[in-house]
Amino acid sequence: MQNRVLLIEDDDELRELLARYLTNQGFTVREAANGRDGLALALGQDCDIVVLDIMLPDINGLDVLRELRGQTHLPVILLTARGDETDRIVGFEVGADDYIPKPCNPRELVARLQALLRRIAWDQKSDVDATRTYGDLRVEPGQRRIYQDDAPLELTATEYEVLQVLLAHAGSVVRKTDLMQWALGRRLEAYDRTLDMHISNLRKKLGNDDPPRIETVRGLGYSYRVPAV
Amino acid sequence: MQNRVLLIEDDDELRELLARYLTNQGFTVREAANGRDGLALALGQDCDIVVLDIMLPDINGLDVLRELRGQTHLPVILLTARGDETDRIVGFEVGADDYIPKPCNPRELVARLQALLRRIAWDQKSDVDATRTYGDLRVEPGQRRIYQDDAPLELTATEYEVLQVLLAHAGSVVRKTDLMQWALGRRLEAYDRTLDMHISNLRKKLGNDDPPRIETVRGLGYSYRVPAV
DNA sequence: AGGTCGTTGTAAAGGTTCGGTAAAGAAAAA
């Protein structure tokens, strides 16, 4: 696979050196010498990963990153001055995936690029908006509805979220703390029985089968049973 | 989301320092002081991310990583001696996701952990479901179930943990104190027969074979013998 | 051999925590 790297770096010499090296390593390289151009290219969609210098003549690299993160999750590796710990940590907090201290070893840059791309390739996940089917249930994220045998279930907003999360993980256990976070958007506090109630109501609406579709894993969470195919 | 970090580091002081810091930051931390235990825990316990020291007393950290990569894509951050570029690059080539030079700043470690977790957050089930097989037993961490000849064993949470730890160390003896710590999460006190009871119940559920699958090593602990296939 | 001591096996009892759910209350939507 030919990976496309966008290199945002104002030092012409360094940029060209890296560009040459990356090209030799099999990457397709696109270059920008300042933040404005870089941002435009990055948003232009045709690259897989961005190498971004923090020190830029016009816009600060961190601002470029911030801007980028507002619109995309494109992987970004920061180039920082060696030893500047603040930049690095702020960089991570703004959403960088990695950083390399300057002056940098091209081999290390390639290694990091590949580590990050490998990770992403592995994580490439299915389309969130696609309709998914689990046995007799069908999730239609577009309409925020779930159908059972082509009849829509009358779910409340929260119930939809809970069931949808369970289905997305069908067959494996979803911890209560995660289910709470993902479906209700808040932390699970002690003595909070909200989730239990939603599960109870969901089971009722799904038809209280035996064995139950939503299985309790005591002390941990719940799991939606994969229907035998 | 409650993230679970496995910390593999032999320096007790550093390990405990980091463990405390990470716990304060909201992570669930599990610790190992050497490569062998670390590997077993990484394969066994479900954790979301591994922090791995390269210099370990028994197995080299890179070998631990190699072994791990043979079976899973669990994200791994390497702890390397500052300036040792070779280790870093080899680490990336073996499949590490990131590295931090020692001595490390805990804030930076957290920032990197979060950057990596954010990156993989899209895909929640990365590969927690790496199933492992030991003779006629099959561990399905995603479902938190263990199957014997394709029939699920009806294990309680603690029984699952205990058996799973024994299996991860299959063929070698697990000391009672370690088993207690890893499976029950607390120290083994005098006159505490809890563990013995769980073993007894497990044996019953596994079918009281002769010779027993879970072997007693008097004065030491237990060991799971993988039956000849 | 027999005796003592520490360790292990296990049945049964004890006690605690956890989850299910009805019903009431609070909050949000209509």
Add this chain to the structure above:
DNA sequence: TTTTTCTTTACCGAACCTTTACAACGACCT
């Protein structure tokens, strides 16, 4: 407002971890 949805409260039963008690075993000593 009324209606719907979400959350809290409360009680119960079940699951299950732990303790207790006793029997069995092994190691070591005399």
